[in-house]
Amino acid sequence: MKKIFFAIIVIALFCSHTMFLKLDSYFLEPHTPVTLQLFNGTFEESENVIDRNRMLDVSILNNSVRTKVSESQWTEKDSITLLNFKTGDAGTYVAGVSTKARSLEMEADAFNDYLEHEGIYDMLEWRKNNNALASKAIEKYSKHVKTIFQVGAIKTKDWQTVLGYPIEFVPLKNPYNLNTGDSLEVKLLLNGEPLANQLVYADYKAHSNSHSHNVNEDEKEHGHSHDNLKSHTHKDKSGSHSHEPKESEEPHTHASGQKLRTNAEGIAKAHLSADGIWYFQTIHLVNTEEEGLTHESNWSTLTFEVTHAHDEDTHTHEHGHEHGTNYTMYALLIGSLLLIGVLFFWFNRKNNKNEE
Amino acid sequence: MRSKKYVLSTLLLLFPLLLAAHGVSASDQELLNNGGLLSYIYVGAKHMITGYDHLLFLAGVIFYLKGFKDIVRFITVFTIGHSITLIGATYLGIKANEHLVDAVIALSVLYKGFENLGGFEKYIKVKSPNLLLMVLIFGLIHGFGLSTRLQSFDVGTSQFLSKIVCFNIGVELGQVLALIPIVFIISFWKSKRSYKAFYKAANLYLIIAGMGLFLYQLYGYFNGH
Numbered sequence: 001m002k003k004i005f006f007a008i009i010v011i012a013l014f015c016s017h018t019m020f021l022k023l024d025s026y027f028l029e030p031h032t033p034v035t036l037q038l039f040n041g042t043f044e045e046s047e048n049v050i051d052r053n054r055m056l057d058v059s060i061l062n063n064s065v066r067t068k069v070s071e072s073q074w075t076e077k078d079s080i081t082l083l084n085f086k087t088g089d090a091g092t093y094v095a096g097v098s099t100k101a102r103s104l105e106m107e108a109d110a111f112n113d114y115l116e117h118e119g120i121y122d123m124l125e126w127r128k129n130n131n132a133l134a135s136k137a138i139e140k141y142s143k144h145v146k147t148i149f150q151v152g153a154i155k156t157k158d159w160q161t162v163l164g165y166p167i168e169f170v171p172l173k174n175p176y177n178l179n180t181g182d183s184l185e186v187k188l189l190l191n192g193e194p195l196a197n198q199l200v201y202a203d204y205k206a207h208s209n210s211h212s213h214n215v216n217e218d219e220k221e222h223g224h225s226h227d228n229l230k231s232h233t234h235k236d237k238s239g240s241h242s243h244e245p246k247e248s249e250e251p252h253t254h255a256s257g258q259k260l261r262t263n264a265e266g267i268a269k270a271h272l273s274a275d276g277i278w279y280f281q282t283i284h285l286v287n288t289e290e291e292g293l294t295h296e297s298n299w300s301t302l303t304f305e306v307t308h309a310h311d312e313d314t315h316t317h318e319h320g321h322e323h324g325t326n327y328t329m330y331a332l333l334i335g336s337l338l339l340i341g342v343l344f345f346w347f348n349r350k351n352n353k354n355e356e
Numbered sequence: 357m358r359s360k361k362y363v364l365s366t367l368l369l370l371f372p373l374l375l376a377a378h379g380v381s382a383s384d385q386e387l388l389n390n391g392g393l394l395s396y397i398y399v400g401a402k403h404m405i406t407g408y409d410h411l412l413f414l415a416g417v418i419f420y421l422k423g424f425k426d427i428v429r430f431i432t433v434f435t436i437g438h439s440i441t442l443i444g445a446t447y448l449g450i451k452a453n454e455h456l457v458d459a460v461i462a463l464s465v466l467y468k469g470f471e472n473l474g475g476f477e478k479y480i481k482v483k484s485p486n487l488l489l490m491v492l493i494f495g496l497i498h499g500f501g502l503s504t505r506l507q508s509f510d511v512g513t514s515q516f517l518s519k520i521v522c523f524n525i526g527v528e529l530g531q532v533l534a535l536i537p538i539v540f541i542i543s544f545w546k547s548k549r550s551y552k553a554f555y556k557a558a559n560l561y562l563i564i565a566g567m568g569l570f571l572y573q574l575y576g577y578f579n580g581h
Binding site for chain 1: 408508509550552553554556557558560561564565
């Protein structure tokens with residue numbers, strides 16, 4: 001019985017894969033080949049590829065032209081689905097993927113664990129308040145993901161275009177006009193309308209470029225192995241270890257980073273506190289009356305990169321900001337000493353005159 | 357008259373130098389991500405040593421005190437004050453706009469310089485408030501500022517309390533390291549004939565620096581810098 005219980009939990013956790021569109025670099029040159037990566041799993045690790053027939057829409061938007069991507073442009077490598085394409089003219093690009101809905105049946109405990117694991121606390125709370133924790137679930141889910149990247153130096157307005165997905169994030173500013181330390185507001189749309197009071201998570205992963213910093217590995221380098229459903233792998237600095245899930249263990253969550261909630265206008269604001277690849281993610285999960293289902297969820301993510309300087313020429317700066325800060329500190333120190341010195345001589349002369 | 361002009365022009369030249377703030381750096385974040393608990397001690401100490409607003413306030417307090425016992429008493433009260441808010445606010449996730457918190461900290465620097473120069477008696481015609489109480493209150497505010505800074509790092513959730521405590525330990529170590537030369541210079545100068553001029557110059561500087569930092573933080577708050 002215990003084994004069955006664990007198996008249900010593990011299967012539920014493995015089924016809850018978040019989808020992300022990622023690039024090795026979000027600053028690209030015009031008219032060059034690029035590979036867009038579609039991750040299904042965690043932000044760090046893709047667990048499985050996505051079948052082409054699941055993709056309802058794959059679009060690349062630039063200079064107000066929306067290009068539908070054909071199936072032949074997709075390839076696969078390990079568990080990552082790859083889209084090869086060539087950038088066009090300079091501009092701020094948007095790429096999006098929207099998938100067909102699928103359904104999944106889960107036992108009550110597995111469903112509750114999945115809600116906690118993915119940070120869908122509103123539904124978990126609802127189930128607690130309505131004595132529904134023991135109810136099993138049949139959930140219809142679909143995923144709709146976007147990424148914004150900068151090609152060349154020219155900033156275009158495509159970042160604000162609504163792709164028309166069932167759920168999607170639309171930034172209120174071009175992320176590539178922002179720097180580390182700024183804040184970004186995003187509007188969350190559900191069927192084209194602002195979605196209020198929705199939990200949204202914003203987090204980042206440091207870019208592999210030299211100027212960026214690494215992520216907190218014990219928090220972020222976690223992943224799952226589909227090779228053996230009983231194992232649950234976490235990597236740490238000393239390597240990696242696997243362990244059987246234990247009843248007493250607190251389930252870890254994929255909902256890390258800044259926990260935000262959209263306001264009445266469907267807007268959530270994140271502080272872009274560090275260099276890296278940032279992502280917003282949300283799962284809108286509601287009860288449904290649809291025949292054969294108990295719940296319906298729409299998943300959305302948005303990825304982009306934040307650096308201190310967004311100019312592609314300055315993209316390799318290393319600790320320049322800190323050098324600047326150090327110089328300012330030295331200048332401040334020397335200036336302060338100079339000021340105290342000047343004041344000292346002035347007061348000293350005044351005192352000497354008074355004594356004379 | 358000439359010397360007054362000289363002082364004024366120097367102040368104007370140096371004013372922009374007051375407008376630098378000690379912020380969160382990517383290298384510190386990197387260190388915290390990879391360095392374990394010791395890195396929190398290091399970053400805490402570094403923040404205190406480079407956190408000139410905290411040090412200026414402490415220097416102002418040292419100026420007022422007589423003898424080593426007095427220094428230990430006041431610094432202990434300041435430490436208790438900032439430890440309460442640093443650990444408490446960070447643990448509970450309480451934070452405020454960092455510009456506003458830093459603006460109040462800047463006012464504490466201005467306050468100390470003003471008090472040391474006898475401003476309360478001279479200009480407001482009232483007795484200075486109890487310094488020990490004020491040091492405790494300002495300690496709480498400085499701790500809140502340190503907490504706001506710590507919360508702007510991505511600390512994560514594992515070993516959360518240990519990380520906060522280590523950062524606080526670092527702050528205390530940094531404070532001690534920074535106080536050694538400050539106490540030494542002030543104590544050394546006290547026996548000199550020119551101490552009166554040094555006292556006035558340093559405390560006038562505290563007023564100028566406090567005002568400069570205050571205006572800078574307000575500018576940052578209203579302009580989203």
